[in-house]
Amino acid sequence: MSEAIAFLEPRDAVLSRRREIIEDLSELVPAGRLVHEPTALVPFETDGFIAYRRRPLAVVLPETTEQVAAVMKYCHRYGIPVIPRGAGTSLSGGAIPQEDAVVLGLSAMTRILDIDYANRCAVVQAGVTNLAISEAVGADGYFYAPDPSSQLACTIGGNIAMNSGGAHCLKYGVTTNNLLGVKLVLVDGTIIDLGGKHLDATGYDLLGLVCGSEGQLGIVTEATVRLLAKPEGARPVLFGFDSAEAAGSCVADVIGAGIVPVAIEFMDKPAIEICEAFAKAGYPLDVEALLIVEVEGSEAEMEAMLASIVEIAKRHNVKTVRESQSPTEAALIWKGRKSAFGATGRIADYICMDGTVPLSQLAYVLKKTSEIIDRYGLRVANVFHAGDGNMHPLILYNINDPEDAAKAEAAGMEILKLCVDAGGCLTGEHGVGIEKRDLMRHQFSDVDLDQQMAVRSAFDADWILNPSKVFPLEGRS
Amino acid sequence: MLMPATENEAAGIIRAHAESGTALHLAGSGTRSGFGNAPLAETRLSSRCLSGIAAYNPAEMVMTARAGTPISEIEAALAENGQSMAFEPPDHRGVMGTSGEPTIGGACATNASGPRRFTAGALRDHLLGVRFVNGHGEVVKAGGKVMKNVTGLDLVKLMTGSLGTLGLLTEVTFKVLPAPKNAVTIVLSGLEDEIAMRAMAAAMALSVEVSGAAHLPESVRGRFIDGRLPQGAATVLRLEGLEASVTVRGEKLSKAMGAFAPVQVLDAAATSRLWRQIADVHPYADGTERPLWRVSMAPSEAWKLVAGLRLSAGVDAFYDWQGGLVWMRMEDDPAADTLRQGIRALGGGHATLLRAPEAVRATIPAMEPLSAAVTLLSERVRAKFDPRGIFNPGLMTQGART
Numbered sequence: 074m075s076e077a078i079a080f081l082e083p084r085d086a087v088l089s090r091r092r093e094i095i096e097d098l099s100e101l102v103p104a105g106r107l108v109h110e111p112t113a114l115v116p117f118e119t120d121g122f123i124a125y126r127r128r129p130l131a132v133v134l135p136e137t138t139e140q141v142a143a144v145m146k147y148c149h150r151y152g153i154p155v156i157p158r159g160a161g162t163s164l165s166g167g168a169i170p171q172e173d174a175v176v177l178g179l180s181a182m183t184r185i186l187d188i189d190y191a192n193r194c195a196v197v198q199a200g201v202t203n204l205a206i207s208e209a210v211g212a213d214g215y216f217y218a219p220d221p222s223s224q225l226a227c228t229i230g231g232n233i234a235m236n237s238g239g240a241h242c243l244k245y246g247v248t249t250n251n252l253l254g255v256k257l258v259l260v261d262g263t264i265i266d267l268g269g270k271h272l273d274a275t276g277y278d279l280l281g282l283v284c285g286s287e288g289q290l291g292i293v294t295e296a297t298v299r300l301l302a303k304p305e306g307a308r309p310v311l312f313g314f315d316s317a318e319a320a321g322s323c324v325a326d327v328i329g330a331g332i333v334p335v336a337i338e339f340m341d342k343p344a345i346e347i348c349e350a351f352a353k354a355g356y357p358l359d360v361e362a363l364l365i366v367e368v369e370g371s372e373a374e375m376e377a378m379l380a381s382i383v384e385i386a387k388r389h390n391v392k393t394v395r396e397s398q399s400p401t402e403a404a405l406i407w408k409g410r411k412s413a414f415g416a417t418g419r420i421a422d423y424i425c426m427d428g429t430v431p432l433s434q435l436a437y438v439l440k441k442t443s444e445i446i447d448r449y450g451l452r453v454a455n456v457f458h459a460g461d462g463n464m465h466p467l468i469l470y471n472i473n474d475p476e477d478a479a480k481a482e483a484a485g486m487e488i489l490k491l492c493v494d495a496g497g498c499l500t501g502e503h504g505v506g507i508e509k510r511d512l513m514r515h516q517f518s519d520v521d522l523d524q525q526m527a528v529r530s531a532f533d534a535d536w537i538l539n540p541s542k543v544f545p546l547e548g549r550s
Numbered sequence: 551m552l553m554p555a556t557e558n559e560a561a562g563i564i565r566a567h568a569e570s571g572t573a574l575h576l577a578g579s580g581t582r583s584g585f586g587n588a589p590l591a592e593t594r595l596s597s598r599c600l601s602g603i604a605a606y607n608p609a610e611m612v613m614t615a616r617a618g619t620p621i622s623e624i625e626a627a628l629a630e631n632g633q634s635m636a637f638e639p640p641d642h643r644g645v646m647g648t649s650g651e652p653t654i655g656g657a658c659a660t661n662a663s664g665p666r667r668f669t670a671g672a673l674r675d676h677l678l679g680v681r682f683v684n685g686h687g688e689v690v691k692a693g694g695k696v697m698k699n700v701t702g703l704d705l706v707k708l709m710t711g712s713l714g715t716l717g718l719l720t721e722v723t724f725k726v727l728p729a730p731k732n733a734v735t736i737v738l739s740g741l742e743d744e745i746a747m748r749a750m751a752a753a754m755a756l757s758v759e760v761s762g763a764a765h766l767p768e769s770v771r772g773r774f775i776d777g778r779l780p781q782g783a784a785t786v787l788r789l790e791g792l793e794a795s796v797t798v799r800g801e802k803l804s805k806a807m808g809a810f811a812p813v814q815v816l817d818a819a820a821t822s823r824l825w826r827q828i829a830d831v832h833p834y835a836d837g838t839e840r841p842l843w844r845v846s847m848a849p850s851e852a853w854k855l856v857a858g859l860r861l862s863a864g865v866d867a868f869y870d871w872q873g874g875l876v877w878m879r880m881e882d883d884p885a886a887d888t889l890r891q892g893i894r895a896l897g898g899g900h901a902t903l904l905r906a907p908e909a910v911r912a913t914i915p916a917m918e919p920l921s922a923a924v925t926l927l928s929e930r931v932r933a934k935f936d937p938r939g940i941f942n943p944g945l946m947t948q949g950a951r952t
Contacts, residue, residue, distance in 0.1 A: 191751045191850035193668070214755060236700045247698065249707070250675045265923045266898075270848035272667055272874030273711075275900035275918045276946065277928050278674060281707025285700045299668075305757040325609040331632050331728035333611075370759070371802075374795030429696040432610045461697035462610075501698035509701075516701055517691070524690045525703045527934035532927070543702060 077482055078125060078166075078507055081541050083173035087130065087153050094153065095131050098175065101143045106181065108132035117158070117176050121223075122166035122508055124424070124478065129156065129170035134178045138256055138264060138294040141177065145292065146262030148175055154537045157288035159200065159231025162223040164425055165506030167235060167287050171541055177292060179230045185209050186295065192270045193300045194253055199230030199293050203237075206298065215300040218245035221502070222411060230293050236285030238502040240410070241367075243460035244335040245301070247502065249284040254297035257283060257290075260533040269297060282528070287504050288539040290532040307335065307369035309406045310379060312386050313360030313393030317341060320362035321435040323389040324459045327366070328432070330385060332378055337460035338365040338410050341439070344417075344454035344467070351416030354409030357393040364459065365410055413456045414467070421452070422472035426485050428492030429501035430462045438495050442466055442488050449484040451477075463501035464492065490515050505543045513545055522548075551594045557681065557689055557720045563595060564718065564940075565687025573940050576714030578618060578656030581641075581648045584905060585660050586713050586945040587916045597655045600720050603627055605695075612678065612695055614723040617655025624654055634729035637673040638664025638825070644835025645842065646905060655719045661711030664829035665762040665788070667873040668754075674710040676725040682709060682717035685936030695723045708931070714942045716935040730790035734800050735762075735821040738811040740782035743767065743853035743869070749810040750871050751850065753787050756806060758799040762788030762825050765869040770833040775824050780814055788825060828870055834879045841884035841906040845876040847899025852876045855892050862888055886914045893918075915948040 087094070095109045108114060109131040119126035130153070135141045148155050154174035161168050170176050182198035188210060189195065195206060195217070203224040206217040220239035221227055227237070233255065238247035245251065254268030267280040274280050283290050314320040317339075324337055340348065340356075340363045349356040356363060364386075368378040383394060397403035417423050430438045439455060446453040446468065457464040466488055470481035489499050489509060493516045499509045513522060526544055530536070536549070552574075554560040567574050573591035577583060579598050597617040603624065605614040608631040615624060621639055628634050639657040643649060656662075658680070663672035670676075679693030692705035709716060738749055746765040753760050766774060766784045774784075787807070789799050804813045816824065827833075834842055847855065849871050856876065859865045864881025878889075884906055893899045900918035903911065920928065925947075932939075 189848075189850075190755065191747075192848045193751075193754060214757070236704070238698055242698065246671060246675060247700075249704065250671050259923070259927070263923050265921065265927070267924070269898045271846040271899040273661070273663075273672055273674075273846050275846070275902065276920050276924065277716075277931060278661075278707045278711055279924070279927065279931070281674060281704055281710070282931075284707075285704050302755050302757050302759075304759070328611060328728075329609040331731070333728060370791070371757075371795055371798050373798040374792060377792050377794050429694070429698050431607070431612070431696055433607060458698070463698045497696050498694040498699040499701045501696070502700060504700055505702060513702060516694075520688045521691050522702075524684060524688075524692070524935070525705060528703055528705065528708070528931060531930040531934045 077479065079546060080127060080171050081546060083171060084152065087173040091130055094151070097147060098131060098133055098144065101147060102133050102135050102140050106134045106136065117170060120161040120163040120166060120168040122164055122169065122506065124472070125166055125169055125507065127169060127171045129174050129176045130172065132176040132178055134181045136181050138258065141258045141292050141294050142262040142264050144175070144177060145258050145260060148537060149261045152535060152537060154540050156539055157234065157292050159228030159234070160202070160226045162227040162231065163235065163506055164427070164503045165500065165508040167504050167506035167542060169507055179228060179294065182294060189270065190215065190300070194270055194297050195300055196295060196297045197229055198295055200228050203227050203229060203232055210300055214303050216303050217298055218251050218301055219248050222414060229296050229298065233284050233293050233296060234286065234288045235504040240336045240338055240458060243337060243458065244333060249281055251299045252280065252284055252296060253299060255280060255283060255293045256295035258292040258294060260291065260538055287506065287543050289529055289543060290538070304369040305371045306375060307367055308375050308379065309365050309367040309397055309403050310382065311393065311395040311406050312364040312366065312391050313357040314362045315360065315390065315392055317362045317439045318436040319389045320364050323364065323386050325432050326385045326388070327382055330381060332381055334366045334460065335369045336365070336367040337458070339457050339459035340410065341455040343452065344413060344456045347416050347420060347454055348409040348413050351419060352409040352412045354405045356409050360392050365406055410456065417454055417467050417469070421469040423467045423469045424481055424485055426464070426466045426468065426488055427500045427503040428464050428489045428497055430464060430492050430495045430497035432462050434495040434497070435459065435462065438464065438491060441491050445484055445487050445491070449480045451481060451484055461501070462497065486512060507542055510543060511545055551596055553596050553599045555599045557600065557683070560600070560718055560720060561683045561687045561689055564683050564685070567940050568685055568687055568938050571938050571940065573943050576718050576941050578653035578659070579650035581643050581650050581652045582646060582656050582660045582662070583648060584646045587948040588911070588944070589942040590944040591942065595718065597718060597720060598653065604721065608633055611726050612723060613726050614695060614721060615654050616721050617653060617719040619654050620651040621654060621657060622651065628726055629729070632729055633726045635676070635724070636666055636670040636727045637676050638666050638829050639673060640664055640829040640831070645831045647837065654722055658710055658719055658722050659712065659714050663873065665764060665825055665870050665873045669759065669761050669872070674707055677706050677710055677722060678725055679723040680706050680709050680719055681721040682719045684717045685938060685940055690717070693723070697725060713945055715932060715946050716941065732793045732796045733788060733790040733818050733821045734796055735816040735824060736787045736800065736803050736807060737780060737814045737816060738785040738807055739780045739814070741785050741811050743856060745810065746783065746785040747850060747853050749785055749807060750787070753803060753807060756803065758789060758803045760787050761790045763871040764828050765871060767868060769866050770868045773833040774827050775820055778820065785811070786824065788821060831877050833868065834877060839905060839907045841880040841910065842904045843878040843889060844902045844904055845878060845893065845899065846874055847876070847893055848897050849874060851896040855896055858892050859885065859889060884910060884914055890918065917946055
């Protein structure tokens, strides 16, 4: 197991009171909603960032906002760190606990409270899965837009904590653009409402601040999210190119031509091979780069957009063009892309990086990425959301080989620095978590970071909410 | 008025004022002054001379501009490349009775957003990064210059709409989008407010991507596009996009809406003017100081609020439904308590008093009062940016100096 990332020293004052704390917590949540037996705690030791794990002091799984508030009030009083958790699908270690912490899981809060088509929104509890919202309203012609790859499992509370996105965010935006309100439990147990069914809040945009704050400002227990009318139709097209540069400049030209597809996904040759071997999606194996471009709207609209896009692709010497002729074909094109992470997991352990770059830097960053990976003697597969410059290099390594793991981690950090140096950011959708915490000083100056940390302190002066995450451990005020 | 020419100069001015604890009235060109309460500060510090587009790459759909850059300059640069700001920043000069050139910094500080709010988002949804000077006189950068970024706390959202109470914006980076190639407006005539709300909800449920929906009662209908809208209340629905697609969607929408009322179609030129005027609150840009409210609430409840108010106050109103707004002009008294109680009774939201005679404004909080817990939290947040409380004191919290 790799141990390059440090955790905060557990607080003795908390550890020494373990039995007492467990007893007290058992009175705050219903029977069966407190987990503290060592074996039962194992599933909560880590999240989707499996290289690190820590056993928490206990796990509570409240059923109501009031129970969440009672737990927060108690933990605040005794200075006990609290780690909020949805489904635990974080890829940056956002939900990894520590020995002196109580994990506050929202997975028991799974009720859809209100579906309001007149105001095009739904009110749901934080533990509702992302996909469950779209499933609940799909028959009536609506959907909830942000679609992280983990949408079958991940919860809306976790989506809000990480400001999650997905393949279709190019058109519909990420979580923050689709969130109207939250019920939030503050660190001391105070319950507040931010926003609601109206479109914009008054006062400071605290809702915007809470979204993406990685569980450090409060615990979201309910959310009001926007519902959108489903488009008439959607159609993906697959393009194969001889080089990443050609694919990259095709993307730039499509956007430059005034066309904003709903998704533009990029895969490099290793990613194509991995996905094709698993999904049998009929991806071309003789190309260096593949784009999946999806358009939506009426037949006429899709026809017009696709004709222009194909024309542009031809100018970049496109080698393969496959338009889907049926919903089955469309599903197959997406199946390859959507199974990229799972398919990669079949052939090797991997860490999935998540940097963003300006579109003009895509080809350069891809080239430099492969140089870095070569230098470490590793392999990489690249899949990403090309429309918004959100790269996902999957660095393949052997998790049981500590040397290999250390190399993979070091290569990943170099790639993220490269993204920042190219004008981009450390993370586009996975969050900073524990993984990228120590790179924050690469993107931000001390003044920038101090301002962020000061705002964090305004919500949680003692830093008990998800304390090891997001900000470098040294230099905290 | 202080008008620094560089970010460093602005930081120096602010540092000096922080040291002496002297308040500053932060502003752009002041075309949106009147948003919030009158600030308790003698000296105005304007970002107007921090001007110019710093970076613009159409293929990346991103622009970086200094805060004092006129909106008109940005619109011209975008138009050359067939792009636009999808958040349609309104021009508030008419309605606020101000003059000068609206700036991008001022638009960001007020989160100035138009009728495409529901489909395209507000300005806050398009703002990717900012630079600002905080109350310590430090230059802070937040966000980034790429579409997707979840690195650290989203201070960009917090700065948007904070009305210069957290810092002086010096540079902003925002997303731009292709300008729609074609647009039409479907006009339904003669609907009562309540039926109009139902018609708009039905239109939005169709897969035709309505990008603007407004209900203009008979009292205001004649003041739009020189009275060219057909007789009776007008319920207007905008469609935008490629030529062929707008035509097809327009036919589909017209057919569906025929069940509610007689339907007419406005062409692209009339559409452009009409929605500009809806964004700019044109009917109430009447040179008067009659109290003007901007109300944000659940769209389905808005007609009930207006109907209720009509019983007790002289009120004229129209609905920018996609913007999620009701614009209300009072004949006489602002009726603040009645209005705010009404909003609470209908599920919540907020009302902002944008305009009223000085004497009246001094007695009514311009911003909707927040709950005690949210007020406390907001004050703590503000203190982290501006511990001495020198930026626009009193503007968001009436009468408070800190």
